[in-house]
Amino acid sequence: MATSANTQQRDPNTVLVGKKPVMNYVLACLTLLQNGNSGVTIKARGRAISKAVDVAQILTKRFATDVTVKKISIDTEQVKSPETGTTSNVSSIEIKLEK
Amino acid sequence: MATSANTQQRDPNTVLVGKKPVMNYVLACLTLLQNGNSGVTIKARGRAISKAVDVAQILTKRFATDVTVKKISIDTEQVKSPETGTTSNVSSIEIKLEK
Numbered sequence: 001m002a003t004s005a006n007t008q009q010r011d012p013n014t015v016l017v018g019k020k021p022v023m024n025y026v027l028a029c030l031t032l033l034q035n036g037n038s039g040v041t042i043k044a045r046g047r048a049i050s051k052a053v054d055v056a057q058i059l060t061k062r063f064a065t066d067v068t069v070k071k072i073s074i075d076t077e078q079v080k081s082p083e084t085g086t087t088s089n090v091s092s093i094e095i096k097l098e099k
Numbered sequence: 100m101a102t103s104a105n106t107q108q109r110d111p112n113t114v115l116v117g118k119k120p121v122m123n124y125v126l127a128c129l130t131l132l133q134n135g136n137s138g139v140t141i142k143a144r145g146r147a148i149s150k151a152v153d154v155a156q157i158l159t160k161r162f163a164t165d166v167t168v169k170k171i172s173i174d175t176e177q178v179k180s181p182e183t184g185t186t187s188n189v190s191s192i193e194i195k196l197e198k
Binding site for chain 2: 072
């Protein structure tokens with residue numbers, strides 16, 4: 001959905017979780033899976049990390065029970081504030097789901 | 100520290116991340132590691148999941164660079180509201196760090 005619109009340089013099977021309601025991202029993942037993809041990657045940064053875990057759990061436990069969590073990795077990204085110009089560290093998560 | 104006080108039935112090497120500042124949990128992990136433990140498990144539920152990832156990243160990148168993320172698992176827990184008596188699903192995370 002809208003989440004994959006601004007991720008042209010990324011893997012098209014990636015859903016970037018942000019500030020929208022959880023079910024938006026669940027639907028985005030379901031759409032990708034129903035379009036013949038065997039897997040989908042959920043990414044999030046900062047506070048959206050909790051929501052990314054929610055998305056993965058709702059998918060695997062309720063809507064796509066044939067999909068399982070294949071790999072979870074965490075990392076730190078440097079984010080530059082456009083106002084102050086200072087860089088800060090933000091944690092990120094990547095959850096790979098596969099059929 | 101205080102986080103392990105009410106986790107008697109749990110693994111003593113577990114730090115449960117909640118509402119306190121991130122550095123409290125980083126310190127709790129460092130204390131466990133400095134007391135001879137070769138590893139520590141960080142657990143969190145709901146919104147604290149993002150903070151748990153922060154704790155793991157701050158530890159592995161800054162304060163205990165010899166420690167690496169060994170395993171990350173996510174799950175769903177049923178939480179019963181004491182007021183309404185209804186159960187709701189809450190996502191949880193478990194991050195295992197080891198030397």
